Amino acid sequence: MRRHRGIRSTGIPEDVLGYLMVAPALLCILMIAIYPVFRTFSLSMTDMKMQFPDMAKYIGLNNYVKLLQDSRFWSATYNTLFFTVVSVAMELVIGFAMALIMNMPFKGRGLVRAAVLVPWAIPTTVSATMWKFMYHDQFGVINDILLRMGFIDQYRSWLGSTSSALWCAIIADVWKTAPFMGLLLLAGLQTIPGELYEAATVDGASRIKQFFSVTLPLIMPTMLVALIFRTLDAFRVFDLIFVLTGGGPGNSTETLTMYAYTTLFRNLDFGLGSAIAVLIFIFVFLISLVYINLLSRQND
Amino acid sequence: MRKSKLSTIVFYICVAIFMIIIVFPFYWQIITSLKPPEQLWDIPPGWWPSRFYLGSYIAAFTQRPFLTYLKNSAIVAISTTAFAVFVTSFAGYALARLHFKGKNAILALALSVSMFPGIAIVSPLFLMMKQWNLLNSYVGLILTYTTITIPLSMWNLTTFFRTIPADMEEAAKVDGASPFYTFIRIILPLAAPGIFTTAILVFIAAWNEFLFALTFNTKDALRTVPVGIAMFPGEYTLPWGDISAASVVVVLPLIIMVLLFQQRIVSGLTAGAVKG
Structure with a gap:
């Protein structure tokens, strides 16, 4: 009308x-x-240095050519992808478990739902600081707990070792964002009509069968939307790495955004830094396209 | 169907494990902030303060510019919330109710902007702010934060305005009221809950933002809380007691806010996700 x-x-x-x-x-x-x-x-096609913006010259695709031959760029790409895939996968599984729990009636459910929001609401630099102290090689409580439980026989430098530092970042990220994933999935679960489960029970479907034949297909659209948010966020990870490791040891936890930041604001190389930023932008664009494709296929 | 006692117990154990994992870092932060200096460097670390010591809190406020960070964050986050909500109330109403061409294009544009990585715009924005003398200022951050929160705010409010029954406006129209009058006097009061929810989400986003705050406001006197906390350990000794005390102070109001407005926040966050 x-x-x-x-x-x-x-x-x-x-x-x-x-x-x-x-x-x-x-x-x-x-x-x-x-x-x-x-x-x-346009900046990415120049050799602009932050101190001398007026002396910038057009240099075409030179910055990109430089990046493609730059092992630090490739290691940052690898770290970013590894961090994104592993942390989002863990968040999905843990978030799903939390959503299933919060969807059941039990005493104290309201409290659990509220508590789950708290890690999401605090600044990442604050949660990263908290984790940094817990990971500390001498005074950290994580070493204490693992030693008492017998998983390690001496204190380790979790953030100082190239084999564990990225995992430390992943765990801190999962802690902060899995609950958020859980809440989004819970909202999706609550839209599934109860009759569907009743009908499935009458048909003799087991709990596990119900999960795969009723819950999973119906929650798929919500799950994809939650995954878009989380994947893009994880791909842009910066605050967490900045505080926890600064990209070290070596460059073992340096992500693309961290590398772009360092190039832009520590090396003051606005040309090269902008080129990295453009590549991040393109990556993000491609990830969104993949998800949007999946979503529209879902709706058909 | 009755659940067996055993499965109930297993279920509650699962709930307890989740809760402990969520709460433990906060517990650790709080006891660290209350430990006396001599206990901070114990190996293994103590799980309870040997005596309650408030010195770290006093130090965070007196020896460090933590109060300044709080003030800066409050000014920036409150102004951002006010501007973003103000601007998008108009936009959201127009998009939900008025007829004009290009509405879907505008919504799609906003959605794609919400996916922009901050790093992809930080270098030109830095140069723009430098040119406009807005580095190390509140205005530069407020302008940026307002923009990056507009997409979320606009989508939320558009969705919300659509849920308000159209009869109200029809009635006002029949009485000869202009659309603008209808919007201010009739729709806006009805939309108050949706506006409030959106305001909370915008406030949290602005309060927590890091990248732009880090790069635009480099002077200590203009740093916001997230940057201040991240820069705390930048000195020679690691003042863990002070950092912990400062983080407890930052986190407490957020926890209270989350507990009070839990349902609004969740509904605001999930509205988009569930509808798709």
């Missing part, structure tokens, strides 16, 4: 009013988000 165009008392046509009301938000987005993306693309 279309409504009348002219509105009596003001005389402003409805569509003009619409554009006026959207304008401030749209202007912000265009100026502070869209324009800078294009500018990053």
Whole structure:
């Protein structure tokens, strides 16, 4: 149903009013988000140094060529992908378990649901600081717990070793975000009508069979949306790494965003740093495309 | 169907394990903040303060500019919330109710902007802020945060305005009220719960943001809490007691907020995800 165009008392046509009301938000987005993306693309084709922005020259794709031959770039790409895949997979499994638990009626459920939000709500730098102290090689409680339980026979430097540092970051990330995943999945579970389970029980389907034939297919769209959010967030990981390891030891925990940040604001190389940022942007774009594809296939 | 006693016990043990894992880091932070200096470096670490010591809290506020960080964060996060919600209330209403071309394009644009990685815009924004003399200022951060929270805020509010029954407006229209008047006097009050939910989400996002705060405001006097906490250990000795005390102070209001507004936050977060 279309409504009348002219509105009596003001005389402003409805569509003009619409554009006026959207304008401030749209202007912000265009100026502070869209324009800078294009500018990053153009910066990535220059050799701009932050101290001398006026001396920047156009150098075509040189920065990209340099990156493709740069082992540090490839190791950052590997670290980012490893971190993203492992932490999102763990978050999905743990989040699912939490959602199934929170979906059952039990005493104290309200408290559990509230507690689950807290890690999500605090700043990442704060949670990273908390974990950094717990991982400490001498005074950290994690060494204490593992030693008491007999998993290790002496204290280890978890953050100081190239084999464990990235895992430390993954665990801290899973702690902070699995509960959030759990809440999103819980909301999805709650939209599944109870009759479906009753019908499945009448048909003699076991609990496990019900999970695969009723729960999983019906929660798939919610799960994909939750996965998009989490995958993109994990792929952009920065605060956590910055605080926990600073990218070290060596470059063993350096992610792409961390590498871009270092190049931009420590080496003050805006050309090369922008090129890394562009590649991150392209990666994020591709990840979104894959998920959107999966989602639209779901809806068919 | 009755559950057996054993499975109930196993179930509660699972719940307890989850809760312990979630709560433990907070517990550790709190006892660390209350440990006296001589106990902080015990090996193995003590699981309870040998005596309750408030010196770390006093130090965080007096010897370190922690109060300044809190003030900066409060100014930036509150202003961002006010601007973002103000701007997107108009946009959300127009997108939900008024007829004009390009509405879907605007929503799609906002959605794609919400997926932008911050790092992809930080270098040009830094140069823009430098040019406008907005580095080391509140305005630069507020402008940036308002923009990055607009997509989320706009989507939430558009969805919310759509749930308000159209009869209200029809009635007002019949009475000869302009759409703008209808919006201010009739729709906005009805939308208060949705606006409030959106405001909480925007506030948390602005309060926690790190990358732009780190790069734009490098002067200590203008740092926000997340940056201040991250930079705490940058000195020669690691002041773990002070850092812990500072983090407890930052986390407490957030915990209270989450406990009070739990249901609103969850509904705001899940609205988009469940509807798809």
